[in-house]
Amino acid sequence: MKSIILIAGSRLLVALMTVFAVYMLLRGHNQPGGGFIGGLLAAVGFVIYAIACGTEGARQALRFRPTDIAAVGLGFALFAGVMAAFFSDDFFTGQWLFINATPQDKGIPLSSVLVFDVGVFLVVFGSVLSIVFALEEEV
């Protein structure tokens, strides 16, 4: 089933959904969202793309193998946990860096917790895509 409208639409959709997914990921610490939701959203975007253009096209658009993405994500999450050791805290203690912080405003927060959430995002995204692709390609 090749539908021109679906193919064209899905290209736009996958871009939009990926951007939205990243947005959900980044705002997740303060509003509904986070790594799980972001990862699922991005995966759904690519699944739609795969349905429209076939898994070959989706794999090309993705550039990396989904399992690799997931593995890297797990590495991110682990690194976020190990980071605490550099500051002699317990495993997985959140580490924060506030850029341009003033007494009133916390500035731009960077944290190991964000790194961890990015790891969750990548694992969920990669795993879900790898499952769906594997099933779609199964003969």
Next chain:
Amino acid sequence: MSGAIVQFLDDRANYVASSSSSHGWVTPAGIIPVIIAGALFVWLVQALPVIADGSSLRYVWPWVPTLGVNVSFLIDGLSLMFGLLITGIGALVMLYSAKYLAGHPQQARFSLLLTSFMLAMLGLVMADNLLSLFVFWELTTITSYLLIGFNHDSAKSRRSALQALLVTGVGGLALLAAIILIGTVAGTFELSEIRAMPGVLTQSTLYLPILILVLLAAFTKSAQMPFHFWLPNAMAAPTPVSAYLHSATMVKAGIYLMARTHSSLSGTDVWLWTLTIAGAATMVFASVIALRQTDLKQALAYTTLMALGALTLLLANDSGYAITAAVTFLMVHSFYKASLFLVVGILDHQTGTRETTKLFGLGRTMPVTATAAVLAGLSMAGIPPFLGFIAKELSYAGSLEVASSAMFVAGAFLVASALMFAIGGIVGFRPFFSKAGPRMEGIKEAKWPMLVGPLLLAFLGAGFGIFPGLLEVYLVDPTVAAILGEPGLAKPLHLWAGFNLPLALSVATFVIGYAIYAFATPLRALLVRLGDRSPSFDNGWDTLLAGVLAGAKWQTRVIQTGQLRFYIMVTFITTLVALAGTMVFRQAVTLPVAWSPVGLTDWLVFGLVLVGTGLTIVTQSRITAIAGLGVVGIGIALIFVLYSAPDVAITQLLVETLIVVLFAAAALRLPRLGAEPLNERWLDAVVAIGLGVSVSLILLMSTAGPIDRSLTDFFEASSYPDAFGQNIVNVILVDFRALDTFGEIAVVLVAAIGIFALLRSKPEKDEA
């Protein structure tokens, strides 16, 4: 001589090693263990004066403090004596092995195993916490298993190793059970604390189970009748292992356990008679069988059994003489037995045989080996002025004042000692000086690393015999005090104690022993004829194993029907009985429950989920079922939306989408649903409704009660101030409980990899 065939257990496991002058035995694998053992020995020697003063050293590190598990070590007389034997003999045996196994392709593995064993054994005798004692106990079992099976290409080795593992493993389980019971009764796992509470175990209602389990562990480890059969088979190990593990150290772990628990468990008739009978039976049986052997190593293995029996017999009592005799005998036995084993190893290494019928006239060509053998043999035979004599005198003195039956015990000792005398002669004298057979020609003396151990150990037996005072003050007295739990009960060690009954018994021993030695060959023929007619424990073991396997097969046939529905049904019925049974039994259900107001939207969502569920159950169409599941999923997502869980709702919706996509893709590859025979499904329906009602009731009851929100309160209070996040759910996921989340995403990844592997594997044609 360019190459000599070196033989281990039997002809199947040969390897060729060059025995030319100085084959590089100074390798890391050979030398490092010697250094480790030597250093530990020196360290322990330093503790001697402190322990001799009557104090003890204790080191504690908390391990699992909530369960009362510590890594704690106690050095008192008993553990110091064992520790010195373990490290001292260990260092000598390892030096010996360095040469014995030089050039063996797996020498490094051997050294690693032997060193691990030594450390485990050292931990075992020094552990103060019963649970860490258990861990070390099992470690010695495992390393022993690997060492017996070192020549793993021999089926006989593998069988012997497995047999030792299973027999001592059963004992290990018994020990764990005993330790748990002791912990329950005494309220602590620290041995030093338990020993400080006299009578806490003997007066407990659980005394008998504890005693049985402890003795089961000790008897299997120390090869007491009827668990003795594994020890002679364990001689499949390379000879240094036999000398070290199965003679001088590991088999004494059971003796150690009995000695260590002596002050807490002994003093009852059960203790007295069980140990007396088991010890005496093992002692007499083993010494008779020992005479039957023509293989020197087997003969020594049975005399080790005999020694272990004697130690058990002596530990049955709590008289000062018996315990002093036990401690002295334990040490002298370690000296001469390790020495003799190593001598046999040298003979094996240099001549290629261990048969008494072949080894003759080696005294002139192997003078150093002969010296060690004769000295150790004399000590074993119990001839003055060797330490063996003192141990024998003390044993007689101890057996004459035992609380059980002095005649019986002394008689058993007389038989065993006479046979020991004979075997000491057969191993220590005959191969070197007997003229009963043709001389072996062309045999060379072994190299010095192999001679140091046997010679030094043999000299120790002589030296301590002449100067027993040193041994008495530094080792025997503190050890006896540690076993009996109070100082001052040890008896003195004398070469000459005057004309008394023990001396008379000694003289009788020599006479009978010499007679047996002189008529060893005809006696052996007689014993072999007798032995062929009696049932063998070793065959009994095979029958037992076959029986267990058959039982397991039968059980598998009954339980494993191979029907998925059967397994699921059993699971659900068990759950149902557990849930409903508890509710009925505890009378947990109080109806009617309080009913909170329900709005219109709630009813709508409720109806939606009901319709979806019903649709999925009744339909015959795959697409309808998937649609029904989708309806259920969306209904549940709506509940999350309505009741303030936006994150969960979004996740639920996305996952529902993905499930539908997956199902749609899979449905193309799967068959139609087909009809189920409804008239056969009434039981399924009953179980399903039963479980549904039970779950509903549980939830109704639990939600009607109060809720503990303390954890939530903590998260709410610290989410923003401490973790800088306003979305509490997300903060819990990625900060407060990040380790859990990490585990969960790892599971997701593993599932993905598993799926990948499942789909990539080629289907096997013959499966269909």
Next chain:
Amino acid sequence: MEPLLSILIGVLVAGAVYLMLARSLMRFLFGLILLSNAANLAIFVSGRMTAGAPPLVPDGMDVPPEVVANALPQALVLTAIVIGFGLFAFALILAVRAFRSLGTLNTDDMRVAEPKEKG
């Protein structure tokens, strides 16, 4: 709402159990999904339900207002949903793979590992 949901969860469990006991492996999978939904909902209900107050800390405040929904079960359920998806996907692929190898999804006929005793 808690009593009504408790009953709903009971219905879901009953439906799930009935489906999982069916002969068709497909129905077993349907049951599995229903059961994981029921379990998630049960965790959620056990934490009590609060309408219209998500567990968020408003801007400019350090702690959430007096009454907000219980965040802990939500966090547990969220990961449970994703894990449940992984489990379901694995079971589904197992079924696909089994059908490819055995040519049937009737569990009574699927006995490669433990063949019926002959005779």
